[in-house]
Amino acid sequence: xxxxxxxxxxxxxxxxxxxxxxxxxxxxxxxxxxxxxxxxxxxxxxxxxxxxxxxxxxxxxxxxxxxxxxxxxxxxxxxxxxxxxxxxxxxxxxxx
Amino acid sequence: xxxxxxxxxxxxxxxxxxxxxxxxxxxxxxxxxxxxxxxxxxxxxxxxxxxxxxxxxxxxxxxxxxxxxxxxxxxxxxxxxxxxxxxxxxxxxxxxxxxxxxxxxxxxxxxxxxxxxxxxxxxxxxxxxxxxxxxxxxxxxxxxxxxxxxxxxxxxxxxxxxxxxxxxxxxxxxxxxxxxxxxxxxxxxxxxxxxxxxxxxxxxxxxxxx
Ligand SMILES: [Zn+2]
Numbered sequence: 533x534x535x536x537x538x539x540x541x542x543x544x545x546x547x548x549x550x551x552x553x554x555x556x557x558x559x560x561x562x563x564x565x566x567x568x569x570x571x572x573x574x575x576x577x578x579x580x581x582x583x584x585x586x587x588x589x590x591x592x593x594x595x596x597x598x599x600x601x602x603x604x605x606x607x608x609x610x611x612x613x614x615x616x617x618x619x620x621x622x623x624x625x626x627x628x
Numbered sequence: 629x630x631x632x633x634x635x636x637x638x639x640x641x642x643x644x645x646x647x648x649x650x651x652x653x654x655x656x657x658x659x660x661x662x663x664x665x666x667x668x669x670x671x672x673x674x675x676x677x678x679x680x681x682x683x684x685x686x687x688x689x690x691x692x693x694x695x696x697x698x699x700x701x702x703x704x705x706x707x708x709x710x711x712x713x714x715x716x717x718x719x720x721x722x723x724x725x726x727x728x729x730x731x732x733x734x735x736x737x738x739x740x741x742x743x744x745x746x747x748x749x750x751x752x753x754x755x756x757x758x759x760x761x762x763x764x765x766x767x768x769x770x771x772x773x774x775x776x777x778x779x780x781x782x783x784x785x786x787x788x789x790x791x792x793x794x795x796x797x798x799x800x801x802x803x804x805x806x807x808x809x810x811x812x813x814x815x816x817x818x819x820x821x822x823x824x825x826x827x828x829x830x831x832x833x834x835x836x837x838x
Binding site for chain 2: 539540541544545547548593594595596597
């Protein structure tokens, strides 16, 4: 069980949240111009980072808002929580 | 052709309606525990609940505050008390307006008068949730069996309310007073949650009699 700090509600148990996968995947500017492969890559291809990973979470049993989290996929330690639309924070020793 | 007679309804709708946990009324009475480990549960029927969604920073907020008699709550947990209503924070742009005395349709029309066309949503959700009142010295211990929230008075102060889960049921949990909680589950979960609470209360009956 991890504790996640919702930007609006504070620290809550992981069970109150749902996972939304990799953050900062932009919606294509003009999807109709994409090839099938490009569209497929947008829909299904995601990073499989070992270490600090920027990911989306939604506080489903609370305020029902989406936000972003920097989490270490090895230790599960959460390094930062930030709101939708905010840039990914830089961490010490973070290569991005 | 057989003519069908439809009996006219002479009772008012308010006399005919049935609340989501009404069938558990007797079971709730039997499950109640008195004494030092006491805990009781009952349904508070038909509270008026109106959902209010208004964007952060909207100019409508001031007008709504005047109508409600209270500023919209600013942060998670806050419950504001206004004229015959309380306003519960559900999210930065979502509130639940609860009243014991004002009808849903009346409250909704008052609020609609305060919001600009298309910029906010006011919906009468009185039938969406029911209210279970859990009280007694063991109430916190009963809730702690199935609620992920920290219920210690240090973090859960009287007069605050949070959206959370109890026994897997999504609820709004409102601490009305010391050892007194209002639990707001959606109507279809009221039966399950009512029975879950009865089950969670059972051990205190044994403790109380021992
Ligand atoms: Zn939240």
